[in-house]
Amino acid sequence: MKIEDKKRVLREMVLHRRFEERCYQAYIERKIGGFLHLYPGQEACCNGVMEAARPGHDYVITGYRDHVHAIKCGADPKEVMAELYGKETGSSKGRGGSMHIFDAGKRFMGGYALVGGPFPLAAGIAKAIQLKGGDEIAICFLGDAANNQGTFHETMNMAALWKLPVLFVCENNLYGIGTSIERSTAVIHQHKRVAAYNIPADECDGQDVEIVYQHARKAVDHVRAGNGPYFLELMTYRYRGHSMSDSRGYRSREEEELWKQRDPIFILRDRLIAEGAMTMADYEAIEKETDAYIENEVIKFSEESPEPRVEDLEKYVLADRETQLPWLTGKAA
Amino acid sequence: MANIMYWEAIQRAHDEEMARDPLVICMGEDIGVAGGTYKATKGLYEKYGPLRVMDTPISEGGFTGLAVGASFLGVRPIVEIMSVNFAWLAMDQMFNSAAKVRYMSGGQLTAPCVFRSAGGAAHQLGAQHSARMEKVFMGIAGLRVVTPSNPKQAYGLLKSAIRCDDPVFINEHELMYNMKGEVPDGEYFHPLEGSEVTRAGTDVTLFGYNISVHWCLKAAEILDKQYGISAEVVDLYSLAPLDRAGIKASVSKTHRAVVAEEDEAPVGVGSEVIAIINEECFFELDAAPVRVHSALVPQPYNHTLEKATIPDHEDVVKAVLKMFGKA
Structure with missing residues (x-):
């Protein structure tokens, strides 16, 4: 990665981290309801892969830990936060919530809350790309635990069979909700599981964004060149619990500290400082500017935005009736 | 008016819509090379090829989800679930993805899929091949459910379902595919609503x-x-x-x-x-x-x-x- 790109990515990762930490605070203040799954610790995964891909051009789909993926694709952080606040200005107009962020314009095809559900959807997006003949690829980010669903195997089989342009990114954070991978899964290293479908696969450190980028480069190029699917496993860790109700009693604080010593933001920061590309003061300024942006723009926008109108409760259930009349009434032109 | 069988009416609707729009595709078990268990897709594989007439693995949840994902980008998939009893395996994708995506995306995405399936008791098929499940589908927000009682409806409802931007479940019946009836010679769209x-x-x-x-x-x-x-x-x-x-x-x-x-x-x-x-x-x-x-x-x-x-x-x-x- 070029120095300028690394500096930009560092700034983005700080935004991703502070955004999520601010969500935590807003949740405690009861500004955000429902379930909230936060991303700190895993930032290098999404960033490294998307640096190798084309955000806003390639189609991205993921599970419920989706805020950062949406923002990385180009979604406005203000709209993502407003969605968490349940506001009409939210990315899904307050109808989706934390687990269902969408930005179709940026080709972020959504966060889905059924574990493993996005696998076949991603393959379908790839099928559509294949039919239309575009140079986009579909990228499916999911956790390791999703691979224990039947949809994983069904989708790997179909993707390989039909050579679909889809990159599966497995963010292996070692836990499925509160059950460790050793206790839920017979195979720890997930990339081994796709060998059964003749899908090329790779595994790397998911904490170092440059390492992720290098491996993702190869993966993305493989898929875009029309060689069919690819599976990339990134070894990572989520600092917080699965969601907000999770007090992490299933793992030790020592284990958490060990992972925090390989923090994706600090790894990149320290490298840039060592390379003489920035100083600690520069970094601190980034943090400060990011916090100010989140407070003065993101939170302010979310606080001040209007609630959806109750009169619009049933809007968006079905397509706008007026546009569908020929098929609903049989009076086609 | 042509006097044709229910399966022929369904086949004709597929054929007309696939000829019109290259993004209309169909998929399911044995629908291509084998021509379909009930012949509803007979001849389409030869005419439109394997990219658009997809013989799927026996993975109802998988290929239904694949159809839903493709529909996000404007593809119009017609999914045949060989027996409605197998639709249980695909319901997560029909209900949680197709039916809800418009709402939970605030109107940004839509899933214009058609799911066709044969239900009903035929002849001694036993507990796992005889179910009627329309009641399961008709209570889902965001999903339309229609069920043709004759060839004219089988043709016209499928035509309208393919064109409609909402996901539509079409409940057919194992015993009705050989039923004959009048179908208009010209293109006909049966209303998806009403009685x-x-x-x-x-x-x-x-x-x-x-x-x-x-x-x-x-x-x-x-x-x-x-x-x-x-x-x-x-x-x-x-x-x-x-x-x-x-x-x-x-x-x-x-x-x-x-x-x-x-x-x-x-x-x-x-x-x-x-x-x-x-x-x-x-x-x-x-x-x-x-x-x-x-x-x-x-x-x-x-x-x-x-x-x-x-x-x-x-x-x-x-x-x-x-x-x-x-x-």
């Missing part, structure tokens, strides 16, 4: 859909000829949404209602139609509405037991006679 008065009458309304429309028609004939009772038959080809206005109009005229369904009674089409009657025209009633339905048992294999499980036109006649104090 149809198939036979006009004055004394009682017999509500049916799909195969039970035929029990109702046969029952109406017997009631007229043998008992002097004039029965109106209303075909509820749209199960979601149900036609409140049509139900009200007919019951307000006849003041009596029988709902016939092959499904089991609890939480079914009959329950829902009678609830609508209560809400819309309770004071028009001269008798309590009744349901004719299957017994609440997993479908037995034994022929005699199977026959005892499923209702037919005689049960509809009996229900009406009882309502009129003649049984």
Whole structure:
């Protein structure tokens, strides 16, 4: 990665981290309801892969830990936060919530809350790309635990069979909700599981964004060149619990500290400082500017935005009736 | 008007729509090279090729989800689930993805998919190949459900379902694919909403859909000829949404209602139609509405037991006679 790109990515990762930490605070203040799954610790995964891909051009789909993926694709952080606040200005107009962020314009095809559900959807997006003949690829980010669903195997089989342009990114954070991978899964290293479908696969450190980028480069190029699917496993860790109700009693604080010593933001920061590309003061300024942006723009926008109108409760259930009349009434032109 | 079979009508709708729009595709088990278990996709593989006529692995959840994902980008997939019993495996994607994506994305994405499936008891197929499941589908926000009772509807409903931007589940019946009927020669779009008065009458309304429309028609004939009772038959080809206005109009005229369904009674089409009657025209009633339905048992294999499980036109006649104090 070029120095300028690394500096930009560092700034983005700080935004991703502070955004999520601010969500935590807003949740405690009861500004955000429902379930909230936060991303700190895993930032290098999404960033490294998307640096190798084309955000806003390639189609991205993921599970419920989706805020950062949406923002990385180009979604406005203000709209993502407003969605968490349940506001009409939210990315899904307050109808989706934390687990269902969408930005179709940026080709972020959504966060889905059924574990493993996005696998076949991603393959379908790839099928559509294949039919239309575009140079986009579909990228499916999911956790390791999703691979224990039947949809994983069904989708790997179909993707390989039909050579679909889809990159599966497995963010292996070692836990499925509160059950460790050793206790839920017979195979720890997930990339081994796709060998059964003749899908090329790779595994790397998911904490170092440059390492992720290098491996993702190869993966993305493989898929875009029309060689069919690819599976990339990134070894990572989520600092917080699965969601907000999770007090992490299933793992030790020592284990958490060990992972925090390989923090994706600090790894990149320290490298840039060592390379003489920035100083600690520069970094601190980034943090400060990011916090100010989140407070003065993101939170302010979310606080001040209007609630959806109750009169619009049933809007968006079905397509706008007026546009569908020929098929609903049989009076086609 | 051509007199063609139900499966031919479905095949024709596929063919016309696939010829018109290269983004209309179809997929399912054995639908391509083998031509489809019920021949509904016969000849399409040869005409449109494997990219658009996809023989899928036996992975109902997987290929249904794949269809839904493709539809996000404007592809119009027609998914055949060989038997509705297998649709249980695909329901997560139909309900959680297709039906909800428009709402949970605030209108940004839509899933214009068509899911076709054969339900109903055929001949001694046992508990896991005989289910009727329309009642499971008709309570899902964001999903349309239609169920053709004749070749004309099978053709026209599929045509409209492919064009409509909402996901549509089409409930077919294993015993009806070889039924013959008139289908317009020209292109025809059957409305996805509403109901149809198939036979006009004055004394009682017999509500049916799909195969039970035929029990109702046969029952109406017997009631007229043998008992002097004039029965109106209303075909509820749209199960979601149900036609409140049509139900009200007919019951307000006849003041009596029988709902016939092959499904089991609890939480079914009959329950829902009678609830609508209560809400819309309770004071028009001269008798309590009744349901004719299957017994609440997993479908037995034994022929005699199977026959005892499923209702037919005689049960509809009996229900009406009882309502009129003649049984």
